[in-house]
Amino acid sequence: MKLKLYVDRMSQPSRAILIFCKVNGIDFEEIKVDLSKRQHLSSEFRAINPLRKIPAIVDGRFKLFESHAILIYLASAFPGVADNWYPADLSRRARIHSLLDWHHLNLRRGAAVVRSSATVSATFVLNTVLAPLLGLPQNQQAAAEAEKILVSSLSTIENIWLKGDGQYLLGGLRPSIADLSLVCEIMQLELLDGKDRDRILGPHKKVQQWIESTRNATRPHFDEVHNVLYKLKTKLSEQKSRTPLSSKM
Amino acid sequence: MKLKLYVDRMSQPSRAILIFCKVNGIDFEEIKVDLSKRQHLSSEFRAINPLRKIPAIVDGRFKLFESHAILIYLASAFPGVADNWYPADLSRRARIHSLLDWHHLNLRRGAAVVRSSATVSATFVLNTVLAPLLGLPQNQQAAAEAEKILVSSLSTIENIWLKGDGQYLLGGLRPSIADLSLVCEIMQLELLDGKDRDRILGPHKKVQQWIESTRNATRPHFDEVHNVLYKLKTKLSEQKSRTPLSSKM
Numbered sequence: 038m039k040l041k042l043y044v045d046r047m048s049q050p051s052r053a054i055l056i057f058c059k060v061n062g063i064d065f066e067e068i069k070v071d072l073s074k075r076q077h078l079s080s081e082f083r084a085i086n087p088l089r090k091i092p093a094i095v096d097g098r099f100k101l102f103e104s105h106a107i108l109i110y111l112a113s114a115f116p117g118v119a120d121n122w123y124p125a126d127l128s129r130r131a132r133i134h135s136l137l138d139w140h141h142l143n144l145r146r147g148a149a150v151v152r153s154s155a156t157v158s159a160t161f162v163l164n165t166v167l168a169p170l171l172g173l174p175q176n177q178q179a180a181a182e183a184e185k186i187l188v189s190s191l192s193t194i195e196n197i198w199l200k201g202d203g204q205y206l207l208g209g210l211r212p213s214i215a216d217l218s219l220v221c222e223i224m225q226l227e228l229l230d231g232k233d234r235d236r237i238l239g240p241h242k243k244v245q246q247w248i249e250s251t252r253n254a255t256r257p258h259f260d261e262v263h264n265v266l267y268k269l270k271t272k273l274s275e276q277k278s279r280t281p282l283s284s285k286m
Numbered sequence: 287m288k289l290k291l292y293v294d295r296m297s298q299p300s301r302a303i304l305i306f307c308k309v310n311g312i313d314f315e316e317i318k319v320d321l322s323k324r325q326h327l328s329s330e331f332r333a334i335n336p337l338r339k340i341p342a343i344v345d346g347r348f349k350l351f352e353s354h355a356i357l358i359y360l361a362s363a364f365p366g367v368a369d370n371w372y373p374a375d376l377s378r379r380a381r382i383h384s385l386l387d388w389h390h391l392n393l394r395r396g397a398a399v400v401r402s403s404a405t406v407s408a409t410f411v412l413n414t415v416l417a418p419l420l421g422l423p424q425n426q427q428a429a430a431e432a433e434k435i436l437v438s439s440l441s442t443i444e445n446i447w448l449k450g451d452g453q454y455l456l457g458g459l460r461p462s463i464a465d466l467s468l469v470c471e472i473m474q475l476e477l478l479d480g481k482d483r484d485r486i487l488g489p490h491k492k493v494q495q496w497i498e499s500t501r502n503a504t505r506p507h508f509d510e511v512h513n514v515l516y517k518l519k520t521k522l523s524e525q526k527s528r529t530p531l532s533s534k535m
Contacts, residue, residue, distance in 0.1 A: 087446050088446065099377050101377075101381070102384055103383070103387035105387050106380050106384035106386075109383055110376065110383070113379075127363050128350075128359075131348075131350050131356075131359040131362075132350070132355075134352070134354065134358055134359070135350055135355035137355075138353075138354050138355050138390065139337070139352060141387065141390035141391060142390060142394070145391070193337070197336050
């Protein structure tokens with residue numbers, strides 16, 4: 038039975054898993070769980086993940102959720118995945134676990150002020166670019182809090198995790214599951230307008246190079262999977278100078 | 287060279303690692319990094335963990351931080367650790383990763399309203415029992431927010447993670463690193479006074495049994511390592527009816 042991925046390409050960890058499977062030639066069926074239609078809350082999906090979150094996978098009779106756990110499982114259970122993604126060496130593997138744990142408590146941390154399930158990047162994007170266009174009130178406090186955590190996290194990536202000779206996290210010469218997971222999270226910032234994006238990402242030159250390296254290492258799948266984001270960005274910038282989206286609905 | 291653990295027994299993940307090593311006969315040197323003296327911010331400790339958080343370990347020349355990553359490393363790198371702690375079977379292992387990831391985003395989630403590095407249990411304890419005794423202002427909003435996440439997390443443990451025949455998480459018949467990590471986090475609630483503790487933990491009968499099972503499976507180390515907490519609890523209840531601690535300092 039083919040591996041099933043329950044995903045929505047608008048979700049950062051969903052994109053990481055899709056790209057991982059495509060790059061590593063893992064055969065899968067993509068089942069869209071449309072977050073905007075609240076399909077993750079359906080009783081049908083509850084049978085897949087009782088916690089009603091995506092991404093989730095079903096491999097034969099085995100069900101699994103949480104994106105880091107899924108990436109580790111796929112890298113371990115499917116033959117032909119190159120060692121760089123999730124090294125067999127215990128200390129290299131341990132450093133990847135450490136980095137993924139850090140990721141949870143920083144970039145992926147829920148921004149409690151607004152929506153407990155939204156990450157800081159999603160919260161920042163919501164309260165800068167999306168809210169005004171959707172006719173929703175902007176939560177300035179949430180945006181400011183999210184920006185603070187974002188900038189601090191990007192500095193840590195720049196100065197600690199990207200220290201070393203390699204182009205990837207932990208000094209790696211080739212990408213690991215941690216690179217893919219973190220880059221997909223940060224890609225959410227593509228939705229910002231130029232000014233905000235430059236303020237946040239501009240000072241972090243190594244971070245920018247690393248995103249580009251990860252993108253190049255996973256071509257053409259990276260752009261294909263992120264296409265939904267690029268399209269939304271275009272739509273947003275077209276609509277920005279017009280009336281709020283909500284008045285057109 | 288002996289394994290070095292940089293810990294403070296007042297920190298929940300430090301306790302989990304200490305208990306794990308003791309139960310599994312792993313020889314180690316305990317190096318106290320006193321949080322109350324802000325020793326984790328010292329330049330000396332920065333050389334161990336640039337992110338200045340405990341617990342951290344040094345094994346030979348290998349340095350590692352983040353408690354889940356440490357538990358996985360210890361279970362994998364040291365001989366003689368029973369399989370139940372971190373099973374070799376890929377799907378059992380994957381479910382443990384999934385559970386540890388969930389832990390990060392729930393019980394261990396930073397309660398953003400007060401201190402970004404405090405977990406919800408620590409935040410709740412601070413704003414109910416500790417703040418008044420320390421002469422600090424109680425943040426009612428933070429306490430209420432933390433209680434909400436706590437109760438919701440305990441319900442998920444009770445109804446989803448403790449589903450099954452076993453006494454442990456994921457239906458296990460013996461404890462895993464996830465049991466130890468989560469139980470040590472919840473043990474922070476021991477500092478609450480009886481009324482608050484009963485309100486939070488009372489309705490979760492399976493959770494209470496599971497804490498007791500984990501304690502029994504790791505005796506006598508569990509109580510020995512938690513002794514610092516039991517002592518503080520006694521001290522707090524003695525001082526509760528008297529003047530604020532701050533006026534005695």
